Amino acid sequence: MPVAVNNPVKLRVAIIGAGLGGLIFALLMQKHAPDTVEVDIYESAHELAEIGAGVAMWPRIWEIVRYLGLEDELLEISGAGRLGALPMVFTKSDEPTAVDVTTLPPGLYPFHRANLQKLFARHLRAYDRIQYAKRLTSYTEPASDRDPMVLKFKDGTQATCDVLVGCDGIKSAVRRTMYTDLANEVEARGELEEAARLRALNDPFWSGTVAYRGLVPTSELEEDVLKVARIPHIVMGKHKNVVFYPISGGEIINVVAFVDTQGARGTRYEGPWVTTATTEEVEQQFSGWDTITHTLIKSMVTPTLWSVHTVGHLPTYVKGRAILLGDAAHAMTPHQGSGAGQAIEDGLVLASLLAHDSVTLETLPQALNIYDTIRRPFSQNVQRGSDEAGSMYHLHELGWDKVSVGESAAGSYSKDMIDVLGKGLEEKLDWVMRGDFMETRVKAMGMLESTSA
Structure with missing residues (x-):
């Protein structure tokens, strides 16, 4: 009988x-390096409980889901159930009758965020290694290549690891420590302006937009409204737009209504980032919009108001053995439905690199440099594209900036502007429909193998 070989653990990875x-x-680390990389997860909450509701996956992200073997289970909890991907319809709706703009072919898989999180956690062998109520305050880089990193938590406890991955969101403590250290190093060289610029990257900034979020049980909707609401829509108007799509097996419609304040981008948002709102408040913002949009807004259950913040373009996602992933690295506006997707793409590249046989503590810097080289430019381009898409939804682009709120509501605009807007949206969102992300993994592996040859 063959003798079982126990592969030694080469890296201890802490996920914040x-x-x-x-x-x-x-999950990707579990797939790529089930025996050679040890994973611990530290979560600040007392249990797994996502705030928020809807999240979407486009074809390029669905490719990664299929790669993980989760496609069938995810279809069971998607907004369309076993029907699979849904189209995305765009209308101009800040007038009594909605105007069709364009429709993207079926490619969207919508979900309730909490359902996704529970499903992913259920497949995690390291589920019992998730430590709750562990809010990271800072970390310390090792004194030598062989020493561990030291993690410090708010409750006074500490932990150690070889590699630290900051998946801790827009207010990331990993990013704050990383960029404070970078600033201190630059300041020590006398570069005071650059040090100040680096410190400023710790703080998210307001996009100038707020979002009213709410859920609508499909049982509360008449059939004519439900027929439309079961298909994902982005309905657009001057300085505002609404997104709605089905989640939870089609039993709930997720509704998000955005309001943009011109000239407010980068200013300080006054008030809590998330607070309660009233249905009447949202209705007032969208008075005069088409009947379907108005009905969905009126049917929102306990809406909440979110200020939409983003992170500035960072000069690096890596310092030493610390890495930023997802919103910690590139929190973006949600106008391309790609925030979660970009975190997943980050994870695929990083997990593939860390799992490679050639990557050890000694060769780790080359692998992390490849991660930064591949993921930072791409994800930051998606950040820019999300802002640009939002500007299109709010009718600020392609000549629509010359149309006033009153003219837009009255239909007083050139009808060929609708065609121009539709073509612009198709071009802007073309990339999300292309499921070719595995090519990037192959590219990363090729770069790594060329450095270790």
């Missing part, structure tokens, strides 16, 4: 944050 990005990265 058990959101979608952290869980998917852990």
Whole structure:
């Protein structure tokens, strides 16, 4: 009989944050290096409980889900159930009758975020290694290549690891420590302006947009409204837009209504980032919009108001053995439905690199440099594209900036502008429909193998 070989653990990886990005990265590590990389997850909450509701996956992300073997289970909990991918319909709706703009072919898989999180966690062998109520305050880089990193938590406890992956969101403690250290190093060289710029990257900034989020039980809707609401829509108007799509097996419609304040981007948002709102407040913002949109807004259950913040473009996602992933690295506006997707793409590249046989503590810097080289430019381009898509939804682009709120509501605009807008949206979102991300994994492996040859 063959003798079983126990592969020694080559790396101990600590993941900060058990959101979608952290869980998917852990699952990818489990797939690629089940025996050679040890994973611990530290979560600040007392249990797995996602705030928020809807999240979407496009074909390029669905390819990764299929790679993990989760496709069938995810279809069971998607907004369309076993029907699979749904189209995305765009209309101009800030007038009494909605105007069709364009429709993307079936490619969207919508979910309730909490359902996704529970499913991912259930497949995680390291589920019992998730430590709750562990809020990271800072970490310390090792004194030598062989020493561990030291993690410090708010409760006064500490832990150690070889590699630290910050999946801790837009207010990331990993990013704060990383960029404070970078700033201190630059300041020690006398580069005071650059040090100040680096420190400023610790703080997210307001996009100028707020979002009213709410859920609508399909049992509360008449059939004519439900027929439309079961198909994902982005309905657009001057300075505002609404997104709605089915989640939880089609039993709930997720509704998000955005309001943009012109000139407010980068200013300080006054008030809590998340707070309660009233249905009447949201209705007032969208008075005069088409009947379907108005009905869905009026049917929102206990809506909440979110200020939409983003992270500035970072000059690196890596310092030493610490890495940023997902919103910690590139929190973006949600206008391309790609925030969670970009975290998943980060995770695939990083897990593939860390699992490679050639990657050890000694060769780790080359692997992390490849991660930064591949993922940072791409994800930051998606950040820019999300802002640009939002500007299109709010009718600020392609000549629509010259149309006033009143003119838009009255239909006083050139009808060929609708065609121009539709073509612009198709071009802007073309990339999300292309499921070719595995090519990036092959590219990363090729770069790594060329450095270790």
